[in-house]
Amino acid sequence: MNELLVLDHLTLAYGRGAPAVEGMSLSVKEGELVSFLGPSGCGKSTTMRAIAGLLTPRSGRILLAGEDVTAVPPNKRGVGLVFQSYALFPHLTVFENVAFGLRARKESAAVIRSRVEEMVAAVGLAGFEHRLSTDLSGGQQQRVALARAMAVRPRLLLLDEPLSNLDARLRIEMRAELMRLQREYGITMIYVTHDQGEALALSSRIAVMNRGRIEQLGTPQALYAAPATPFVATFMGFENVFTVDGNQLAAGDGSKLPLVQQPGAGVQALAWRPQAVTLGSGPYSGTVRGASYQGDSVEYLIDSAGGTIKASAAAGSNFIPAGSEVSFDLPLAGAALIPAGAGA
């Protein structure tokens, strides 16, 4: 497959300030859906603005289908963007919002009409063409924004936290809708989110970003199974992260647990999901600070010599009340082994 988008050592900054994104390189293949996953403020939107042409890079190049577009203005790039705020034109109807880009391209009335109808139907809004965009619900506005961006058949569609303004149920529904549209139209997409579940569900590949850099790039499976840095591990739900310090495990706050089994050379850190922590037996002990019932499981916060440990047990198992002493184990078999030298 061809590489549609290449980011080549991009450094991005606002005004004369410190760079928001530094030395970023990435390539996206035709038909892929790549997610940018990272906490708020890590530079996801900034990168999107640069790809769209709304922000001129301080240095580095952006290639689209092999052509250097770093200096091409946004209206000539053929890149679509769905804004987090939707940015619908409040003075125009749904029809005119979707038709806007086609009119800019001076398409004929017949083409405009059929394309708009197709896109409006594709997002499930047939019959709403003549409503003002401001009269629609959040979910409907989101669909209009999507139809508007896709109507011009962009080479690349960027979506900046497109679902973050919707309620949880609608988010899941729109997620499925998006995947269907992506398959149906085969559009290459870059999807920005701070929600790991969303990224795992949608993406061909995920780029986990932290402080203006990509920490790890890989398939959802690879990231979930083998996070390359402590930061990625935390983001992927490995909530108990320890660096290996000789024969000790060091938590972020400096507290330590003895290391029972050496993980082997080249391992910088170990991380466990709450489910991987075994309760009731093991070499470590602590006090249950809190237990919260989750339906199918119980989540525990345990104060130990190694700081607060997050553990999770099936709901059927013995309930351990807060305040009791409990012993636990961090089995090497259930840990993610984070290699030295990778990431920050």
Added chain:
Amino acid sequence: MFEKRSTGVLLTLPALVFLLVLFVLPVMVLLTRSLALPEGWGLGNFASFFSSELNRTIFWRTLRLAATVTAACVVLGYITAFGVLSYTKERRGMLTGFVILPLMISPVARTYAWIVVLGRTGFLNAVLTSLGIIDSPLRLLFTETAVFIGLVQLFLPLMVLPLLSALENLPRDVIPAAQLLGASRLMVLFKVILPLTREGLVVGGTLVFTGSVTAYITPAILGGSKVMMLETLLYQRINVANDLTGAAVIAVILVITTLAANKLLRRLATPRQRQEAR
């Protein structure tokens, strides 16, 4: 606690009585003078006003100047507002201050400054002569152009303020959204920015247009007796001819023009009917 309407009415009463006695009543009596004819009531005074060629010239000049001044203020207003918005938030306050400063300065002083700039021996002629662009001084004062310039300077701030606030309150990201859909700068301006700032445009336009129609100082100083407008004509009817009826006719024309302009522009401000797809 605020359900007793009589308390509310009582609070407004002093101001209402004041305005009725000292504003509504005298103005109404004055305006009805325009309908008084020697043999009863009628529109005869208006007919004779418009039968004079000079009066017609002054009437059309007033409308023409008001329209061109408004148009110029619209263009300059957007230019100024875009310029202010191209600066960071901290700088904008100071620049807005520069723009509204003239509003606080006596219009007599403001207009007189143009005499100093545009006069025969004034600043502009001196500069142009010393640069060798002209040999003999240009006649700039007491022309319609001078009145036009004076009015634009006087009223431009009234246009910039509402436009600035309309542009600052533009919905987030609509301009980049339009660009990304392929819109050129012109299309962004005409299809996105203008429609979304129409209310500010109408507020500013109303202020500038009615201000220009009812301008007195600028035509009096910069137009002199050669370039009269309706208000200078009204003043002259009283001071030179002591013609109260004639003055009342002009007063009615002024009031009708301002009210009509207000109504018309307000209609433009209400959003268009939902656009139908063709």
Added chain:
Amino acid sequence: MQFLSRSLLWLVLLFLLGPFVVIVAAGFSAGDTLTFPPQGWSLRWYIKIFTIPEFQHSFVLSVWVGVGATLLALVLGVPVAYAIARYRLPFGETIRTLVSAPLIVPGIIIGLALLRYVVFTLNAPVEITLLLGHTTLLIPYAVRVVSASLDNLRSDIEEAAVLLGRSRLGAFFAVVMPNIRGAILAAFVLSFITSFNQVPVSLFLSGPGVSMLPTQMLWYMEYTYDPSIAALSALLALGAMLMVFLTERLLGLSRYM
């Protein structure tokens, strides 16, 4: 693009403010007529304007009328603004239209009507008529500025004050007044400037030895072409700048415009 729009902005500002720089310079002329470049420099015109009795009298009158009309307009206008903000008034729309009508009717008509039917018919002194005429014109400003501030103030704070034992009037002064003080001061400054600069209403309202400063300036410049009016205009402009600068610093005046 940014460079272009900034350059255009500075050109517009030059157009708006440049003439003031020119009159300040013109006022420093040593010559007897307004010419450019001025024939030498002196302070004589800046000094002379203080010695012309007409200017002295009209300046004093302008200040008195400005302060008096502003206070009167506030006394009449603040209760209206309060009533509009808090009560469902009968004929509310009519009341609102009436209190803003003086902005729409050209000032020269108000002045002429007052001259004919208050000065001539009722034999009222010109100074009093000027005061009343200016008050008419300032009521809309007082109502508008104070209304805007009251709209942002929740009415339940007064209910709370009354429940805590204050009288209605006491509650107004205890909890409403402190919150709208800024707006009232802003209305005061705006109204005073408006009155001080106002010409059309005052144009007809003058008598022997009684005229407002701007009207006096208009007459003076009909007969003389010396730089004294330039000097006076420059001083008025500087005074206005100072006033705006101070009130912006103290109040954030532009919030209320």
